Amino acid sequence: MTKLKTAVIGVGSLGQHHARNFAEIAALNETEFVGVCDSNEKNARSIAEKNNCQFYTDWRELLDLTDAVSIVTPTEMHSEIACAFLEKGVNVLVEKPIARTLEEADLMIETAAKSGAKLMVGHLERFNPAMVALRPFVTTPLYFEIHRVSPFPNRSLDVDVVLDVMIHDLDAIQWLVDSKVSEIRAVGIPVISDKVDAANARIEFENGAVANITASRIGTEKIRKTRFYQTNSYVVLDYGTKFASVTSLAPNAIHPLLGISINRLEINDVEPLRAEIEAFLNCILKDETPPITAADGRRALSLALGVLDKIKAHRSRLNV
Ligand SMILES: NC(=O)c1ccc[n+]([C@@H]2O[C@H](COP(=O)([O-])OP(=O)(O)OC[C@H]3O[C@@H](n4cnc5c(N)ncnc54)[C@H](O)[C@@H]3O)[C@@H](O)[C@H]2O)c1
Numbered sequence: 001m002t003k004l005k006t007a008v009i010g011v012g013s014l015g016q017h018h019a020r021n022f023a024e025i026a027a028l029n030e031t032e033f034v035g036v037c038d039s040n041e042k043n044a045r046s047i048a049e050k051n052n053c054q055f056y057t058d059w060r061e062l063l064d065l066t067d068a069v070s071i072v073t074p075t076e077m078h079s080e081i082a083c084a085f086l087e088k089g090v091n092v093l094v095e096k097p098i099a100r101t102l103e104e105a106d107l108m109i110e111t112a113a114k115s116g117a118k119l120m121v122g123h124l125e126r127f128n129p130a131m132v133a134l135r136p137f138v139t140t141p142l143y144f145e146i147h148r149v150s151p152f153p154n155r156s157l158d159v160d161v162v163l164d165v166m167i168h169d170l171d172a173i174q175w176l177v178d179s180k181v182s183e184i185r186a187v188g189i190p191v192i193s194d195k196v197d198a199a200n201a202r203i204e205f206e207n208g209a210v211a212n213i214t215a216s217r218i219g220t221e222k223i224r225k226t227r228f229y230q231t232n233s234y235v236v237l238d239y240g241t242k243f244a245s246v247t248s249l250a251p252n253a254i255h256p257l258l259g260i261s262i263n264r265l266e267i268n269d270v271e272p273l274r275a276e277i278e279a280f281l282n283c284i285l286k287d288e289t290p291p292i293t294a295a296d297g298r299r300a301l302s303l304a305l306g307v308l309d310k311i312k313a314h315r316s317r318l319n320v
Contacts, residue, residue: 003032004067004284009059009081011036011047014095015072021277022070023051031281034065063088068284070122070277071095074158079104082119086111091118093280096171097163097304098297105298112294120280120290121297123171127272127279130237131172133265134244137235138176144211144228146173149219152192160195162188162304162311166215169226170203170307171292171300176228179207181303188311191218201307242267 006026008018019036026033035054038044048055056062059081062069068091071081079099082092086108098121099105112119125131146169174181181203188199198216211228224239233248244267250259283290 003030004281005032005034005065006068006070006281007034007037007056007062007066008070008072009037009062010071010073010077011038011043012040012072015070016047016050017273018070018072018277019047019051019053021271021274023053024274025277025281031068034062037062060084063090066090068281069093070280075100075163076158079108082108083111086115086117086119089115089117091120091280091284093120093122093277094297095122096124096297097159097167097301098294099301100159100163102298102302102305105294105301109294109298118280118284118290119294120283121292121294121300122276123168123292123296123300124272124276125168125172125239126175126292127275128239128242129267129269129272130239130242130244130265132275133267134235134237134246137233137246137263137265139230139233140209141173141176141228141230141235142209144173144209144213144226146211146213146226147223148214148225149216149221149223151220151222152197152218157193157195160188160190160193160199160308161197161215161217162199162201162307163301165217166199166201166213166307167300167304169211169213169215170201170303171296172226173203173209173211173213174299174303175296177205177207177209177211179205179209181306182206184303184306184310186307186310187314188308189315196308196311199307199311201310203303203307242269 006022022033037056037059044055071094183204186201188196191197201213203211226237236245244265246263250261
């Protein structure tokens with residue numbers, strides 16, 4: 001069987017890790033890593049040297065050389081580059097958020113549907129080992145308290161904190177709660193950049209579940225923690241330390257205080273990005289639906305844009 005020819009477009013802070021993983025997978029003789037592309041030649045050359053592959057500065061040169069690509073450029077370029085590859089029948093793993101607008105996302109979805117190429121979105125936290133361990137224990141989440149805080153980054157400043165990082169949690173809650181969003185409330189402010197740097201959203205679902213999410217990129221420490229309550233259990237998930245636990249009352253407990261059991265889940269500590277890229281390649285080889293579809297990416301984007309609309313409305317009331 002001929003090997004899949006892979007490449008990475010955009011090898012900045014995250015794309016370099018895509019490149020390393022594709023190169024490692026190719027070294028196992030499962031795929032052929034054609035090369036990396038970055039419009040910044042210095043970046044392209046240095047990441048190509050590290051991974052012993054070709055470098056390109058114009059992604060169009062890769063259109064006829066590849067079967068599967070990761071697109072890790074700034075979000076504003078996702079749709080144009082993805083559509084060009086999808087039109088050629090090249091399978092695409094695009095970083096989150098899928099695009100800037102729902103129109104761009106729809107164009108990507110239509111283009112993939114026409115050519116039959118796979119389109120997967122990199123909502124990486126679904127591959128975090130703590131989430132992988134926890135997922136089978138999730139039943140009916142009813143109330144989430146979520147914090148995602150980091151010091152100010154020197155990247156992704158083309159988008160606000162909602163599209164940059166809160167979107168991870170907006171994807172996760174919709175994936176875990178089997179119901180439609182019914183109400184969004186949100187506040188947010190620019191503090192250091194000219195875009196929203198800190199935000200809080202309260203998302204309510206038709207089934208009554210509620211998520212309270214705080215995202216900030218002007219913190220003094222790094223926190224990526226989700227806590228939620230579901231019928232008969234309390235769940236803690238820490239993406240940063242890769243920890244997950246489920247606290248519940250032992251079935252035969254004679255007294256609540258004596259019967260509390262904390263199940264600290266066993267974690268299979270693999271690199272989430274490696275798992276994501278392997279899942280992408282597997283869905284191509286097995287001709288299966290990607291584990292994170294473009295519709296999932298669009299759904300997360302749609303909720304993020306809804307949160308941003310509410311933030312805008314709130315700010316106009318505040319007159320700031
Ligand atoms: N899944 C996650 O957890 C996660 C984390 C970080 C970033 N991201 C996403 O990854 C994407 C990239 O983010 P980043 O932090 O690596 O940004 P970055 O700015 O560090 O890197 C982007 C790279 O793309 C290159 N580039 C720009 N235009 C290009 C073009 N037309 N052709 C080829 N290369 C081009 C830039 O030179 C740069 O090297 C964004 O969509 C971001 O939201 C996802």
